[in-house]
Amino acid sequence: MSISISRDETFIQEYEEAIKTPSQLADWQLFKQSYQIAETMKVPSFKDLVAPKFLPHLEFLPHQLECAEKVIQHMNGRALLADEVGLGKTIEAGLILKEYMLRGLVQKVLILVPASLVNQWALELNQKFLIPAVTSGKRVDWQNTNILISTLDTAKSVRHRQTILEQDYDFVIVDEAHKLKNHKTKNFQFVQQLSKKYCLLLTATPVQNKLTDIFNLISLLKPGYLGTYEDFIKQYKEQKRKVDEDPYLKQLISKVMVRNRRSDTGVHWTKREIETIWVPFTDQELETYHQVEQFFKHNTAISSITYVREFCSSREACYLSIKKWIQQQETINLPEVKGLLAAIEQLPHHAKALKLVELIKSSDEKFIVFTEYRATQIYLQWLLQQEKIPAVIYRGGFKKGKKDWMRQLFQNHAQVMIATEAAGEGINLQFCHRLINYDLPWNPMRLEQRIGRIHRFGQENDVKIYNFALKNTVDEQVMNLLYNKIQLFENVIGHLEQILSDLNLPNIEREVEQIFEESKSVGESKIKLDNLTSVIQSYQQDNEAKEHLL
Amino acid sequence: MITNLNDFLHQYFTIHDCEVITESNTEMTIRLTRELDQVLMNRPFYWHYMDKIGRAGEPMSLYLDTSTEKKDNNKEWIHFGSPRLQQIFHHIKQNARFTILYEETNGESKTPLHPWLVTNIMVHYRGKQKKESIHSIGLQLINGIMKANMMKHMDEFTMDLRMSDYSFTISPIIKPVSGLRRIFNYLENFLLEEDMQWVEESKKALSEEIQLLNYFFHQQEENKEILEKEKERLTERLEPRIEIEFINAGLFYLTEKSSQIIIKRDYEAGTKE
Structure with a gap:
């Protein structure tokens, strides 16, 4: 067996030079120390991971270590990581990257992640893995930065595309790789063209349900492994086969994909306990609620749903938005509007807000409160202040420094954080284990993102979630028909995004709004909502059945 | 093989003429020399400025803890994966060829x-x-x-x-x-x-x-x-x-x-x- 052996010839030249200059000579202790360092840092075997030894502050879970070993030893560093949501794919990717760096195989790295996760990745790599990763800011230097985190959109943009394609990367990571499932898209072609040695694609959606999706992703990692696109389509489409019906294909895929499920990690997951808190409006409030509803029903051009929703959140939210509406009107029945505004103004409180105060006062725990409206956020902050409950606010639009500061204030001083947006920035609030959905978003994805802030990896306590809903209002319908039915609170809905896009329902919030707008009666909206959730539910069950087969 | 990181570091700083104060099995304070300050503290402008105004400059001190787990003290935790140790290793390797x-x-x-x-x-x-x-x-x-x-x-x-x-x-x-x-x-x-x-x-x-x-x-x-x-x-x-x-x-x-x-x-x- 022949093998190429290369010698360090430059060392000989350097040696000749150095021994002529006494100042370059090392003393005996230092000479020994250098040898000791090499002995300590060497990678003694092809097999065992060395990275955990260098990261004593991290505790890896068994499935994460197994994943890294599998990817490095059996997949030669090109793999699809498709763990279920919340099992720590970022940790697995970080561990694999660190291992390759320690083995001296990787220097230049490109990490492409969704915009909302860029900072989160940078934080995790730097703080947890001690990997000096940089985010692509305004003046990004693709050539001279070793480890860069960017978004797919930035990287493939006309401004940067060419420079990036000229680089030779040792390691490329693409998070949310389901964006690469179609080989005709710019995203796919861009990643295909990247010059890369090792490559990880991360996704939480079960791509294996769609044959062409999995084909395309694998063709980025191991072109030709599943044949050409034409072969593949012919073979599987004609026979109308699915991945789970074909043990041979399943076997093939398992050699390039790691997919852990919560149930087989053997890790104890803290529970999430859900409680719906039904709040009745006072008679006066309920009357005003109907007044708002009627008012906008009469102005037929526009739907009342936005305003009654806001009214369910706070007087302020509704009031401000009606004022805005008035400004946009050319002709208006002034006495009627004034009457409406006066009715809102006269309300002393808001039933939900009082309930919130009562709940928080009954406990010493920290609470994170989510609301959909900024006006409500400000009102709640004022109200809590009156009650001497220390609270901070949090918005997606805050600058990074302010976000970190608010998080710290919440951790160390405040009892309550009132937030409007959860998704924007991936802040971790594991120290908190009580969450209040003061009002419900009509998009279940947003809800999961909210819960995910506290019920995630590293949460050591059971998590308690309170959902506020007003009796006899639109709140009640959404709660009963949309949420309880698809059991959103109980399940981690990692698949929902996929389900909604498969069902061609990318904007579920809009769907629900439309149902309310177009229905002439409460009964009609109930039936329509029921239909919508049934579709999601049946698809969900279908998918679960498939998943279990695989 | 480095079997005791504390001893190793003690030796390293002593070789480089730094004053090392041992506080416990794992904790030490090191008064750096100008040479090591320039190698480890990453403040070239400070030294450039001192040279320019003709002042000697004040080398900094390092406060290290070599425990296997991070402790809640105001010391810098140093372990085999930490950037500080990498920096020191690099310095040794470069100068002991x-x-x-x-x-x-x-x-x-x-x-x-x-x-x-x-x-x-x-x-x-x-x-x-x-x-x-x-x-x-x-x-x-x-x-x-x-x-x-x-x-x-x-x-x-x-x-x-x-x-x-x-x-x-x-x-x-x-x-x-x-x-x-x-x-x-x-x-x-x-x-x-x-x-x-x-x-x-x-x-x-x-x-x-x-x-x-x-x-x-x-x-x-x-x-x-x-x-x-x-x-x-x-x-x-x-x-x-x-x-x-x-x-x-x-x-x-x-x-x-x-x-x-x-x-x-x-x-x-x-x-x-």
Whole structure:
């Protein structure tokens, strides 16, 4: 067996030079120390991971270590990581990257992640893995930065595309790789063209349900492994086969994909306990609620749903938005509007807000409160202040420094954080284990993102979630028909995004709004909502059945 | 092997003339010298400015804790993965590549010192996976005797950058540079005798993947460039090869007695050659 052996010839030249200059000579202790360092840092075997030894502050879970070993030893560093949501794919990717760096195989790295996760990745790599990763800011230097985190959109943009394609990367990571499932898209072609040695694609959606999706992703990692696109389509489409019906294909895929499920990690997951808190409006409030509803029903051009929703959140939210509406009107029945505004103004409180105060006062725990409206956020902050409950606010639009500061204030001083947006920035609030959905978003994805802030990896306590809903209002319908039915609170809905896009329902919030707008009666909206959730539910069950087969 | 990081660091800072205050088994405070401040504290402008206004400048102190777990103190936690230790390691490696050392004698009688070439070498095995091995090889430059585990042999001797009084050196017959080549040749032959299964496996994996690659792109004229690039990177990733890299090397002058001890002694366990 022949093998190429290369010698360090430059060392000989350097040696000749150095021994002529006494100042370059090392003393005996230092000479020994250098040898000791090499002995300590060497990678003694092809097999065992060395990275955990260098990261004593991290505790890896068994499935994460197994994943890294599998990817490095059996997949030669090109793999699809498709763990279920919340099992720590970022940790697995970080561990694999660190291992390759320690083995001296990787220097230049490109990490492409969704915009909302860029900072989160940078934080995790730097703080947890001690990997000096940089985010692509305004003046990004693709050539001279070793480890860069960017978004797919930035990287493939006309401004940067060419420079990036000229680089030779040792390691490329693409998070949310389901964006690469179609080989005709710019995203796919861009990643295909990247010059890369090792490559990880991360996704939480079960791509294996769609044959062409999995084909395309694998063709980025191991072109030709599943044949050409034409072969593949012919073979599987004609026979109308699915991945789970074909043990041979399943076997093939398992050699390039790691997919852990919560149930087989053997890790104890803290529970999430859900409680719906039904709040009745006072008679006066309920009357005003109907007044708002009627008012906008009469102005037929526009739907009342936005305003009654806001009214369910706070007087302020509704009031401000009606004022805005008035400004946009050319002709208006002034006495009627004034009457409406006066009715809102006269309300002393808001039933939900009082309930919130009562709940928080009954406990010493920290609470994170989510609301959909900024006006409500400000009102709640004022109200809590009156009650001497220390609270901070949090918005997606805050600058990074302010976000970190608010998080710290919440951790160390405040009892309550009132937030409007959860998704924007991936802040971790594991120290908190009580969450209040003061009002419900009509998009279940947003809800999961909210819960995910506290019920995630590293949460050591059971998590308690309170959902506020007003009796006899639109709140009640959404709660009963949309949420309880698809059991959103109980399940981690990692698949929902996929389900909604498969069902061609990318904007579920809009769907629900439309149902309310177009229905002439409460009964009609109930039936329509029921239909919508049934579709999601049946698809969900279908998918679960498939998943279990695989 | 570094078995006690605390001792290792203590030694490092002492070698570099820093004042080290030991506070506990794991905690230490180091008053840096200007030299180490410049190496470790990353504040070139400060020193530039001090030089410009003609002031001496004040080196900083380091407060380190070598515990295996991070403690809640105001010390900097230093461990094998920490950037600070990497920085120190780097500094040592850069400055300990070459040396000429003389064995210490009592300085009372005329003592001839025999030349040895001492080399420490890292071998990188790169294929589907990667591993490393370290070889410490000594070559007596008069008679050409070669010894493995040289650093282990050297452990008991005290070496110095200056020659003791009344010692004198015997000139090498084998020139150090050709000695280095001899060691290369010897090591190469040794490596070729090793188990080559990993080479076979890597070659097999590489050729399989290249076949798949060719097949995948065979009807895609427009993607020829991608194919070529993929092939190139694939080869880089999987092709088996060995790289021999020097950690450091030096000319060591040893007494006749020490030379003989080394030549006669054999380390059975762990002897590679």
